[in-house]
Amino acid sequence: MEITDQKIKELSHLAKLSFKSEDKDKIKSELGQILNFCEKLNELDTEGVEPLVYMSDRTNHLRPDVVKPSLNKSDALKNAPDADSDYFRVPKVIKK
Amino acid sequence: MGTAAEKYEVVIGLEIHTQLLTNTKAFSSDEAEYGAMPNTNISVVNLGYPGTLPRHNKEAINMALKVGIACGCDITPYCLYARKNYFYADLPKGYQITQDKTPLCENGFVAIKKENGEEKNIELTRIHLEEDSGKSIHDMDMYHSLIDYNRAGTTLIEIVTEPVIKTGEEAGLFVSEVRKLVRYLDVCDGNMEEGSLRCDANISVMLRGAKEFGTKVEVKNMNSISNVRKAIEYETARQIESVEANIPVVQETRSFDAVKGETFSMRAKEVATDYRYFPEPDLPPLVVSQEWIEETRNAMPKLPGELYKEFTTAYGLSYYDAQVITENKETAQYYLQILEHTTNYKAAANYLMGAVRGYLNRNAIELSDFALEPLQIAEIIRLIDEGVISNAIGEQTLFPALVENPSRKAKELAEELNVIQNSDDDFIIDLAQQVLADFPDKVDAYKNGKKGLLGLFMGEVMKRSGGKADPQIATKVLKEVLGE
Numbered sequence: 001m002e003i004t005d006q007k008i009k010e011l012s013h014l015a016k017l018s019f020k021s022e023d024k025d026k027i028k029s030e031l032g033q034i035l036n037f038c039e040k041l042n043e044l045d046t047e048g049v050e051p052l053v054y055m056s057d058r059t060n061h062l063r064p065d066v067v068k069p070s071l072n073k074s075d076a077l078k079n080a081p082d083a084d085s086d087y088f089r090v091p092k093v094i095k096k
Numbered sequence: 097m098g099t100a101a102e103k104y105e106v107v108i109g110l111e112i113h114t115q116l117l118t119n120t121k122a123f124s125s126d127e128a129e130y131g132a133m134p135n136t137n138i139s140v141v142n143l144g145y146p147g148t149l150p151r152h153n154k155e156a157i158n159m160a161l162k163v164g165i166a167c168g169c170d171i172t173p174y175c176l177y178a179r180k181n182y183f184y185a186d187l188p189k190g191y192q193i194t195q196d197k198t199p200l201c202e203n204g205f206v207a208i209k210k211e212n213g214e215e216k217n218i219e220l221t222r223i224h225l226e227e228d229s230g231k232s233i234h235d236m237d238m239y240h241s242l243i244d245y246n247r248a249g250t251t252l253i254e255i256v257t258e259p260v261i262k263t264g265e266e267a268g269l270f271v272s273e274v275r276k277l278v279r280y281l282d283v284c285d286g287n288m289e290e291g292s293l294r295c296d297a298n299i300s301v302m303l304r305g306a307k308e309f310g311t312k313v314e315v316k317n318m319n320s321i322s323n324v325r326k327a328i329e330y331e332t333a334r335q336i337e338s339v340e341a342n343i344p345v346v347q348e349t350r351s352f353d354a355v356k357g358e359t360f361s362m363r364a365k366e367v368a369t370d371y372r373y374f375p376e377p378d379l380p381p382l383v384v385s386q387e388w389i390e391e392t393r394n395a396m397p398k399l400p401g402e403l404y405k406e407f408t409t410a411y412g413l414s415y416y417d418a419q420v421i422t423e424n425k426e427t428a429q430y431y432l433q434i435l436e437h438t439t440n441y442k443a444a445a446n447y448l449m450g451a452v453r454g455y456l457n458r459n460a461i462e463l464s465d466f467a468l469e470p471l472q473i474a475e476i477i478r479l480i481d482e483g484v485i486s487n488a489i490g491e492q493t494l495f496p497a498l499v500e501n502p503s504r505k506a507k508e509l510a511e512e513l514n515v516i517q518n519s520d521d522d523f524i525i526d527l528a529q530q531v532l533a534d535f536p537d538k539v540d541a542y543k544n545g546k547k548g549l550l551g552l553f554m555g556e557v558m559k560r561s562g563g564k565a566d567p568q569i570a571t572k573v574l575k576e577v578l579g580e
Contacts (some may be wrong), residue, residue, distance in 0.1 A: 014370065016183060053176060053375045059383040065118050065155035068125035073135050076143060076245075086134045087242035090185040092234070 003028045104301045108261035113252045114284040115292040116159045122227045122251035123150030134244040142249030144188035156251040159283040161392045164201030177376035186230035196373045199224035208269040219258040268325035280425045301335045311345040318352045327352035411441035426463045437474030451495045467502035475506035489515045489563045517566045528577045531556040
């Protein structure tokens, strides 16, 4: 399957990744191989076969609605790339 | 614009997000509480730490089931959770856990009653469970956005309608009915200002009879029921005007400015966002058995629609009275509690809607803070029904006195206030004679045919008795003394 430059651009945007132009060709060919493999799998007739989503047949792993202590605020903020004493700080995400 | 509006058909679909009143979040055990100090109700699960796993809150599913059952939805017996992937600072995991192809509830409807009396069922597409995002604050820091993750991971249900809504009025009524319902079911506080109930509208216009819908615009930030109505009315008119002027409607998200009463563009949707939904591998499927549905149904309170029917048929209330009393659960419950002690259904409704509501309004308090027990209202009604006190004394004297002394018994208080009705004939004959003696000219006029003067004599007798004369007996006695 042919991977276009446009496709690489879209995917890298979604994945929040950027590539050097020399890497692009390599990625194009590798991604193409993966998709070819998927196409191979698609040749199999799966009409009437339920998709297998989970390897386990466990269902309803629910919990009661009981509060457990929260993470301490300073611990929670400690690993943030940027924070003040109350909030996580991120680049401005809106134009005002 | 009247004729232009008639040329077009408006197509509106609503999405309502309601925040469930669970103690904990959807997939983690930290507290789901509004108004806590920033970033104090958080956990490694909703901060998206590697190696953490979500686990679903059973109570959240119970609550969503109640709403689905109340709307007559089909409940999906086997649900997969899904990841909806997008990148935004208030979503630390990079995806929202939601339900995609297998929403918990499908179909169903919510009935509305329009101002012209017409009833309409607003069909639902689906109701599904999902988690909320954190909150971004853009105006506290010049150079940054600040994020509070307290809300991240709290449970929402999203109620999606079919595109069957035609006007702002219908939309407003629908939101109002949904809010009433979730409050009755105790699953959401329905507070639109605080955002625990949020409504988005998808609006398009097309030429009447057209097969294909026009370009859809999404309107957000309508934080009250009247704003839902105003925003939709504004947006509908804007789109019609635009199409009439041959300017194509742009597919975009718009926000409602309540001060200006206008919608404004937030962002254009040039390309459809690719959310790359796929099954959430960290949560096993949710299986909802018939027993679970029945158990939930049995735990549900009576709904406003059922109560309305009961009140108008079994208790003979007017449509208006039944409507007002079922407007919220507290009032309906209070009414039913009065009825545990009296069979005078109409008087109970009158007291609740008259004296009680008047008192609550004047003092700006809620029924839940009202001092009197339903039993005490029933006692006032009984004293009136038994002829012990008059209607007027009941409402104007005993009721306020009882509110001031809520621990007292109605009858004792009436005795103490000296308002027990005097049906002793001698006492009333005495008063009647005094009154007639004081108005000889009026008595002559009465005898000459001005029968309306009986009201004046009655008023005088009642006044002089301090309201204690039984009006029926007083009328009878007066007529006798006047020689009839």
